Each structure stands twice: as structure tokens, then as C-alpha cells.
Amino acid sequence: MWQKKISRLLAFVGLMAVIHGFVYVHHTPPQKKFPYQEMGFTKEQAATYLLNRFTFGPRPGEVDAVAKEGIEHWFYRQLAGNQLDTAVDNQLQHLYIDASSLSLEEMVNTYPTNGEVVALARKMGVIEKGDTSISKPAYREKLKAFMQQQGFKPIAELEKQLIVQKIIRAAYSNNQLQEVLTDFWFNHFNVSLTKPNCAPYVLAYERDAIRPHILDNFDALLLATAQHPAMLTYLDNAGSVSNNNSIEAKRLERWAQTPNNNDKPFKKRASEGLNENYAREVMELHTMGVDGGYTQQDVTTLAKILTGWAIYPMFKNGPAYQQLEKTTPEQLEKRGFVIQNGFFFRPNKHDDSPKTFLGQYFPANGGYKEGITALEMLAHQPTTAKFISTALAKHFVSDTPSSALIQQMTQTFLKTNGSIKSVLITMVNSPEFWNPNNQIAKIKSPFELAISTIRATNAQVNMPYQIFYWCNKMGQKFYYYQAPTGFPDRADYWINTGSLLSRMNFGLAFASQKIPGITLNLPALNNNHEPESVDAALKIYSAILLPARDNTQNIQRIAALIHDADLNQKLAQAANQHNNNNYNNYISIPEMDTTVPTHTVQPLQTNNPPPSLSQVVGVIIGSPEFQRK
Numbered sequence: 001m002w003q004k005k006i007s008r009l010l011a012f013v014g015l016m017a018v019i020h021g022f023v024y025v026h027h028t029p030p031q032k033k034f035p036y037q038e039m040g041f042t043k044e045q046a047a048t049y050l051l052n053r054f055t056f057g058p059r060p061g062e063v064d065a066v067a068k069e070g071i072e073h074w075f076y077r078q079l080a081g082n083q084l085d086t087a088v089d090n091q092l093q094h095l096y097i098d099a100s101s102l103s104l105e106e107m108v109n110t111y112p113t114n115g116e117v118v119a120l121a122r123k124m125g126v127i128e129k130g131d132t133s134i135s136k137p138a139y140r141e142k143l144k145a146f147m148q149q150q151g152f153k154p155i156a157e158l159e160k161q162l163i164v165q166k167i168i169r170a171a172y173s174n175n176q177l178q179e180v181l182t183d184f185w186f187n188h189f190n191v192s193l194t195k196p197n198c199a200p201y202v203l204a205y206e207r208d209a210i211r212p213h214i215l216d217n218f219d220a221l222l223l224a225t226a227q228h229p230a231m232l233t234y235l236d237n238a239g240s241v242s243n244n245n246s247i248e249a250k251r252l253e254r255w256a257q258t259p260n261n262n263d264k265p266f267k268k269r270a271s272e273g274l275n276e277n278y279a280r281e282v283m284e285l286h287t288m289g290v291d292g293g294y295t296q297q298d299v300t301t302l303a304k305i306l307t308g309w310a311i312y313p314m315f316k317n318g319p320a321y322q323q324l325e326k327t328t329p330e331q332l333e334k335r336g337f338v339i340q341n342g343f344f345f346r347p348n349k350h351d352d353s354p355k356t357f358l359g360q361y362f363p364a365n366g367g368y369k370e371g372i373t374a375l376e377m378l379a380h381q382p383t384t385a386k387f388i389s390t391a392l393a394k395h396f397v398s399d400t401p402s403s404a405l406i407q408q409m410t411q412t413f414l415k416t417n418g419s420i421k422s423v424l425i426t427m428v429n430s431p432e433f434w435n436p437n438n439q440i441a442k443i444k445s446p447f448e449l450a451i452s453t454i455r456a457t458n459a460q461v462n463m464p465y466q467i468f469y470w471c472n473k474m475g476q477k478f479y480y481y482q483a484p485t486g487f488p489d490r491a492d493y494w495i496n497t498g499s500l501l502s503r504m505n506f507g508l509a510f511a512s513q514k515i516p517g518i519t520l521n522l523p524a525l526n527n528n529h530e531p532e533s534v535d536a537a538l539k540i541y542s543a544i545l546l547p548a549r550d551n552t553q554n555i556q557r558i559a560a561l562i563h564d565a566d567l568n569q570k571l572a573q574a575a576n577q578h579n580n581n582n583y584n585n586y587i588s589i590p591e592m593d594t595t596v597p598t599h600t601v602q603p604l605q606t607n608n609p610p611p612s613l614s615q616v617v618g619v620i621i622g623s624p625e626f627q628r629k
Helices: 004-029 043-054 062-067 069-081 086-094 104-110 113-121 138-151 154-172 176-188 196-213 218-227 229-234 246-257 277-286 296-305 319-325 329-334 367-379 384-397 403-415 422-428 434-442 446-457 464-471 497-511 534-545 552-562 568-581 613-621
Strands: 309-311 338-340 343-344 355-357 360-362
Touching: 043 062, 043 069, 043 176, 043 434, 062 069, 069 176, 069 422, 086 154, 086 434, 104 196, 113 138, 113 355, 154 176, 154 196, 154 446, 176 196, 176 384, 196 218, 196 229, 196 338, 218 229, 218 277, 218 367, 229 309, 277 296, 277 367, 296 355, 296 367, 329 338, 329 355, 329 497, 343 367, 355 367, 384 403, 384 422, 403 422, 446 464, 446 497, 446 613, 464 497, 497 613, 534 552, 534 613
Parallel strands: none
Antiparallel strands: 309 343, 338 343, 355 360
């Protein structure tokens, strides 16, 4: 009897194993061997290429580790994005970055805007409108004391936490592809801290609307961004309303049927009117592209479809919140209102007229659902598939990706219902992706340069805001780009004489540990061995910071600067001006083009001290080759 039971148990276990294998196979994309060998890459070169494209730069030893693991396995592990990030969590906790754990409503009520604070202070009699009897410092002190009394924190603190968490995640996360894609999609669906009313929502926008959907179907990402208060504020759709709706018509009918109203004029409710900003940008920048085939009439119609898409009042001390508190959410839902994590559909402000958008007829009284339908239509347009595929190819391959690659990615987008993950898999499996010319086709943004430097040197960042300060000096004040386009994703935007100068200055300041809160151990990168000479240091640390590359030309390019007899004097001037917060042209560098200098490197003068190891490393970081990804 017991033998039969064991046989049945084994059969059951075997059946479960078969089922598990079936489920695993059908939920995990086939890991085909990438065609890097056919395109002339060694395994180490292929690992370097993937690490430069799908992470913020390799860490010491990571190229060999990825090559040993298998680059295909590493890539699919990054697609899963489920590795533990204990180092990130510990660092954020150490830096008291806790706003990310707050709900959107808690953020709004912990970090109110300045306007909300002033309005509440006036309401409570703390200050009076137009009061000029106290000085500005006294006025600010009074507001500061009021905020502390109410438990409010400055909105600038929330913005700083947003910036700091981005730097820490990018530098130390094991889920690097997740961080790269979060950065990419935020830039694609850009919102900006330059708009004050938008600021309380931006951290939650990245956390709730961008990060969870980076590898989803594109329609999920599009809808999440469209409905988030940050986007509704930034592109003004929250104020786009219409009184051309059935609710307003019924109100007029009730007024007309009320006795003794015939002699009184009917007062229409105030309306901010139709705003086309989001409708235009969602087609031009987010989905179909400027040449996507839509018309101005489509823009106007989409704006009407999205009227009433607004923000639920969350500031508990505000009049709008207190007014809505008189009505339960259940009562609002029965009347057609929709409330979803800060999103608020107001049926009484929605245009209920019949419409035609992109050739599709929308009958009258479509309400909230017609907005969902319109966004779904945009997400699945063939022009959207091409536009998104092109944007991904430009970011991960080159500024001018081949039409063949874009076509392959577009076909995958359309076949898979807009699966971002599938589009990336198609891209990385294509021979076009592995064209050797693409290894040097992309230039790092200032943020990418700063983070790749941290990763390449195993640096410890205890004051992350200093990195933001340097990124700003190099031309990228991330989260503050005002235009909805986001930062341009092409080399010519980032590289010019001034930016190259700032990048060299950053490299020298970083390696010399002149940036507050940055610590690194350069000898440890070389097994605690000091190089025998400057030239030896240049070769050794070029190999460490730029692994699996031919560094011959880059070394020739920068050797002249390393051996500059005036280098120490220039660095001293740089340090002095750094302390004075003046970064304008404080060190001159040779032209950084792709040609190899014809002059030979002169030996060091005996009366000049040799460059330090940190200076050698700093120049490598500022060199043309390290700017490439």
C-alpha cells in the first residue's frame, strides 16, 4: 500500500515539474545567442557594450563577471529587475530619504506649496494680505514658525529628496536596466520642477507612473502618465473644462422649471475653457510624433475628449478638499465622478458632444471612458510604434539608427500590443544593434558621466546633492528641464567646447576628492599597487576605467595634458576657484577631437613634480573615450 502511495506521490511531483516547466518556458522569452561574434565582438567586448548601454557604466570587474555569466543570461536577468538592492535601501535610510515611502496624499500634506502655506496662514490670521508693517525677513520667519507648528516641511526638501534618491539608485542599484529605463521614460514623458504647482507631485510621478511601467505594454505607461497629477498640472489639462455637457443642460432645465425664475438670468458656471496643451504634446511628443498624420482638428477634439480630467484636491486644509469632504466617495462615484490616486474625473466639466478623432466616431455622452479609448487608440497607432521604436533605438544604439532596425522593432511593437520588453529583446537580438561602429556612437549626458564615474571608481557618495550641482554645471539640471520635450538625446546637444571643459574639470575634481562628500580609493582599484610611473598609471587606469577597449589612441590624445609642466599650477587655480564657487574656464585643455596628435610627449621637467595618480585618473575621466557609452 505504501509503495502505491509513493508511486502516486512521485507521479504527482513529476506532473508538477512538467507544469512548472511549461509555465516557465511560456513566460520567459527564449534566450537566443546574441549575434555579437558574427559582428566581430569578443565576449568581453560584447559584455562591455551591453554594460555601457543598459547600465550607467560598468563597475570594476563587472565586464569579466558578465562575460563569465553569459551576456544573454545577464540581459534577461536585468529585464526581470528583481534583484535585491540592500545597498540602495541602506544608503537612502542613512541619508534620511523617507519621502518615497509616503503616499501621494501624505506628500501633498507634508510638503505643501508656498501658495498653500500663505493662503492657510492668512485664513488662520497669522499674516494679513498686503501687510507691509513687518520686514521681509520677519515675514519669512513668521511663515517658517507657522509651518513648524502645522508640521509642514519646505517643498525644497521634497525636491532635494527626489534628486538624491535618483543619484543613489542610479549609482548603486543592482537593477541597472530598471534605472536606465526610468531615466529614459521620465525624459520621454517629461514634467518639470520649474512649475511650482507641479513640484509636490514629481517624486510620486516617477515612483508611481513611470517606474512600475518601464517594461510594460506602452498603453499602460501612457495612461499612468496621462492620469497623474504631475502631468495634469504640468501640461495644464487639470484646468481644461467645458460646460457643454448633459449635467449642465439638466441644471438649466431644472432652473427653467423652477417657479419665479423666469425673470432671473441663468448664470453659467465659471469655466477656464478648453486647453489643448496636453492633447497636442501627447500626440507630438509621447505617441505619434510631429509627422504622425494627425491634424489640428484632432488636437482640438482630443482636448475636448479629455475635458474634466483633473486632480482630486488632497491638501486637507484647502477649501476644495473641505468642500468635497461633505460628499462621500461613493456618492461621487454614483454621480459619475472617478477618483484614482489623485486623478479626478469631473463629469460636470466634460464635453459630452459627439466627436470624431483620428477618423473614429465618438457618440455623445461618452464621459470618462472616451478618454481611455482615445489614449488606447494613440498607444496602438502604427506611427506610435515607429516613433517609440525610433526613440528607443536612438537612446540605446546610435543617434542615427538604421531604418532596418527601426522597422524590426516597430513590427514587434505592433505584434505584441506594444510590449516594451519585447521591443528591447528584438533590438538586442538584431545584427544592426551589434554594428561595431555603434560602440562609440553615443555620448554620455552629464548625469550619465557623473554616475558612470562613481561606478567605475567604486566611489562612496555621502553628499549626493554635490553630484547634482556638478551635473548642473555640466549642463543638465535634471528634473528642471522646462520644455515638455525632455533633454535632447543626441551628442551634439551635450558636446561643445564649454561642456568639454566642464567635464574635464569634473573629472579632475572628482578624482582628487575635491568634491565634498565623495570618497574613493584609487590604489585599491589596482590591488593596492602604486604604478611605477606616470605613463604606467595612464595605461593601467585606462584599462580599469575603460575595460575591453583599445585605449591606444585615447592615451596618445591625453598624454600631452598629463605631461603638461604647468598642470599642477592649473590644478591649484582650479581648486581655488572651486572653493569660490566659480567654475568658468579655470583650466585649459587641448581640443578634444577624434584625431591623434602628431607631436610626441616630452619627458617631465626635473624641476616640476610629476602628476599625482588622482590627476592621471581625472584626465582619463575627462577624456574623449570616457565620454562615450
